[in-house]
Amino acid sequence: MTAFLIRRLLFAIVLVVFAASAALLLTRLAPGDLTSQLGPGATQAEIAATRARFALDRGPLAQWVSWAGRAATFDLGESFLYNRPVAPLVRSAALNTAALAIVALITATVLGLACGMVTGSRHDAFSALIRSASFISISIPPLLASLLLAFVAARTGWLPVGGMSSVNAGEMSWLTWLSDVAWHLPLPVLALALPLAATFERLQSQALAEAFQQPFVLAAVARGVPRTGLILRHAWRVSLRAICGVYGIAIGALLSGSFVVEYITAWPGLGRLMYEALRARDIYLVAGCAAMGSFFLAIGTLAGDLLLAVVDPRVREADAA
Amino acid sequence: MKRAGIALLVTVAFAALLAPYLAPNPPERRFQNLLYAPPTRIYVRQAGFRPPYIYEWRVVNRLERSFRESRVRPVPLRWFTDGRLVTAEPDNGAPLLLLGADAYGRDVFARVVYGSRLSLALAAIAAILALIVGAAIGAVAGYAGGRLDDLLSRVSEFVLVLPSMYVALALRAVMPLVLPASTVFILLALIFALFGWPTVARGVRAIIASERQREYTLAARAAGAGPVRVLRQLLPAARGYLTVQGSLLIPAFILAEATMSYVGLGFPNSTPTWGTMLQDAANVTLIVDAPWILAPAAGIFAVVLAVNLIVQGTGRGLVQLGK
Numbered sequence: 001m002t003a004f005l006i007r008r009l010l011f012a013i014v015l016v017v018f019a020a021s022a023a024l025l026l027t028r029l030a031p032g033d034l035t036s037q038l039g040p041g042a043t044q045a046e047i048a049a050t051r052a053r054f055a056l057d058r059g060p061l062a063q064w065v066s067w068a069g070r071a072a073t074f075d076l077g078e079s080f081l082y083n084r085p086v087a088p089l090v091r092s093a094a095l096n097t098a099a100l101a102i103v104a105l106i107t108a109t110v111l112g113l114a115c116g117m118v119t120g121s122r123h124d125a126f127s128a129l130i131r132s133a134s135f136i137s138i139s140i141p142p143l144l145a146s147l148l149l150a151f152v153a154a155r156t157g158w159l160p161v162g163g164m165s166s167v168n169a170g171e172m173s174w175l176t177w178l179s180d181v182a183w184h185l186p187l188p189v190l191a192l193a194l195p196l197a198a199t200f201e202r203l204q205s206q207a208l209a210e211a212f213q214q215p216f217v218l219a220a221v222a223r224g225v226p227r228t229g230l231i232l233r234h235a236w237r238v239s240l241r242a243i244c245g246v247y248g249i250a251i252g253a254l255l256s257g258s259f260v261v262e263y264i265t266a267w268p269g270l271g272r273l274m275y276e277a278l279r280a281r282d283i284y285l286v287a288g289c290a291a292m293g294s295f296f297l298a299i300g301t302l303a304g305d306l307l308l309a310v311v312d313p314r315v316r317e318a319d320a321a
Numbered sequence: 322m323k324r325a326g327i328a329l330l331v332t333v334a335f336a337a338l339l340a341p342y343l344a345p346n347p348p349e350r351r352f353q354n355l356l357y358a359p360p361t362r363i364y365v366r367q368a369g370f371r372p373p374y375i376y377e378w379r380v381v382n383r384l385e386r387s388f389r390e391s392r393v394r395p396v397p398l399r400w401f402t403d404g405r406l407v408t409a410e411p412d413n414g415a416p417l418l419l420l421g422a423d424a425y426g427r428d429v430f431a432r433v434v435y436g437s438r439l440s441l442a443l444a445a446i447a448a449i450l451a452l453i454v455g456a457a458i459g460a461v462a463g464y465a466g467g468r469l470d471d472l473l474s475r476v477s478e479f480v481l482v483l484p485s486m487y488v489a490l491a492l493r494a495v496m497p498l499v500l501p502a503s504t505v506f507i508l509l510a511l512i513f514a515l516f517g518w519p520t521v522a523r524g525v526r527a528i529i530a531s532e533r534q535r536e537y538t539l540a541a542r543a544a545g546a547g548p549v550r551v552l553r554q555l556l557p558a559a560r561g562y563l564t565v566q567g568s569l570l571i572p573a574f575i576l577a578e579a580t581m582s583y584v585g586l587g588f589p590n591s592t593p594t595w596g597t598m599l600q601d602a603a604n605v606t607l608i609v610d611a612p613w614i615l616a617p618a619a620g621i622f623a624v625v626l627a628v629n630l631i632v633q634g635t636g637r638g639l640v641q642l643g644k
Contacts, residue, residue, distance in 0.1 A: 015482070019483075023491060026491060026495045027495060029495070030494075030495030030496070031496075031497050032497070135629065135633075138629060139622055139626040139629050140622060140625075141576055143576060143580055143583065143621075144618045144621060144622060147599070147608070147615060147618055148615075148618070150605050150608065151605075151608045151609070151612065151615065154605045154606070154608065154609045155609050161605045162605070252482065252484050255484045255487070256484040256485060256486035256487065257486075259486050259487060259490070259580075260486070260580050260583070260584075263584055264603070271487070274487065274490075274491075275490065275494075275584060278491060278494035278495070279494060279498070286491075290487075293484065293487060297482065297483075297484060301482065
């Protein structure tokens with residue numbers, strides 16, 4: 001287990017360093033740089049000074065070396081767009097994205113598990129209804145889901161259409177602020193969670209149906225365990241494995257999907273920040289976002305693998321061997 | 322299930338192919354007095370039944386984008402004229418707008434059918450590229466085994482881990498932002514293929530690695546066939562797998578194009594694709610007033626649903642969402 005953790009940790013470090021460096025060099029080698037943001041009225045001296053400030057006057061390699069040296073001490077440089085250090089910017093955006101992704105993951109898991117247990121164990125009108133609802137929402141990816149939900153929200157006025165908090169959020173006490181954020185959460189969360197929940201429902205449904213074929217379930221039936229107890233106590237623990245197996249992929253999909261959801265619903269997360277940074281060629285901000293995003297990814301896949309090991313003893317043994 | 326999916330996909334493909342025939346108006350044509358006009362209503366009754374006809378939309382309030390029908394003159398629909406299935410009188414200010422008009426007064430239905438051409442063609446070409454590259458790399462890895470196999474497998478695993486949308490975004494964003502549509506097409510196809518090949522390669526590698534153990538491979542080798550010749554015997558075993566993967570990649574790539582164009586990193590806005598059309602929907606108040614600009618979303622939904630129906634029928638995994 002320790003060897004496994006160390007290996008994964010090393011992989012995480014390599015991933016973060018590689019992603020951030022690649023982002024830095026790509027942005028550097030791209031045509032145009034952040035001085036185009038100064039506007040047409042900028043003088044030669046201003047442009048030269050800005051280039052010097054962001055080390056754009058040095059070679060790409062020299063810039064990477066000096067950036068990497070500082071990044072090792074968690075100094076990620078400065079953002080041109082916001083005129084602030086990159087680290088706190090990235091941190092707050094990452095927290096927003098993490099909040100969105102975690103709530104979406106929990107929603108998707110609870111919803112998907114519950115529906116999957118119904119469709120996997122019964123064959124009636126209710127289960128057929130859930131099945132078709134799931135089949136439709138699996139075909140509505142986050143891009144479409146967030147557009148449709150924004151449309152419904154704007155039309156009915158039930159939920160705020162975008163953003164993470166209201167305009168006057170600065171004057172609120174923290175409790176009202178929290179409820180304000182909670183009010184803004186459902187739209188982006190549902191847009192992210194519904195397709196994922198549908199995927200989970202399908203997996204859980206199949207896995208549960210397969211679990212019912214297992215001899216130990218037959219044994220439980222023979223012992224006289226009632227049907228509900230059978231599902232709740234025996235069958236579903238085995239079937240959990242199917243969902244945990246795709247958790248790693250699900251987290252990657254959440255990260256990818258969160259970009260478009262953040263963009264459409266104006267959620268101030270990592271995806272939006274990275275997009276702005278990329279368009280403005282804000283070089284250190286791009287690198288910072290890439291580092292944070294890949295860190296999330298590494299954590300996510302690790303969490304998925306650990307979860308699988310917790311649920312399924314067979315995986316633990318394979319790693320110990 | 323499977324049959325319904327195939328029927329749906331064929332319908333979409335035919336609509337794309339027959340776009341000039343199906344669209345009542347050219348997709349670029351701007352009707353200056355019909356900005357955000359609602360879908361034209363088609364009537365068949367007036368003192369008993371009569372051939373379908375429409376009324377002309379008249380602007381009531383330009384600012385509020387409200388329209389009313391001018392009931393004085395029924396405009397009959399004209400069938401099979403000018404090489405179009407059906408049209409009205411676009412030159413007399415009474416075009417047939419099946420799905421309303423967009424911000425420039427262009428026919429949304431015409432743009433959806435024309436847009437499907439580029440969206441589908443891009444997805445199909447990117448999918449074919451991904452299949453070719455993936456099959457080649459997978460076949461080499463599965464056949465060679467050993468170090469080369471390890472290396473190629475690691476590389477494909479690494480690409481699989483990356484959140485494709487972000488990397489695609491980054492790769493596109495570092496190119497000049499304004500490019501002609503044909504350059505964007507090639508660029509996006511290459512970027513999408515870059516993310517499509519690893520899944521294909523992994524599957525093909527597994528198939529080739531197991532086929533390599535079979536007797537016919539041994540026989541081919543014994544007969545003196547070189548690696549290339551043997552691989553040509555082995556690859557047909559992966560045909561079924563490649564078909565399924567290809568059909569899974571297409572909706573994923575359609576979505577990727579839509580996302581890129583939506584955020585302004587795809588095709589230029591004047592080119593109709595499902596993504597550039599959705600860009601108009603970025604303004605929420607506009608969606609409420611003119612919900613028909615969401616029409617391309619229905620096209621995307623149809624393709625994803627069709628592919629899900631097909632792969633559901635074959636018992637394989639569903640479309641990986643968001644990836």
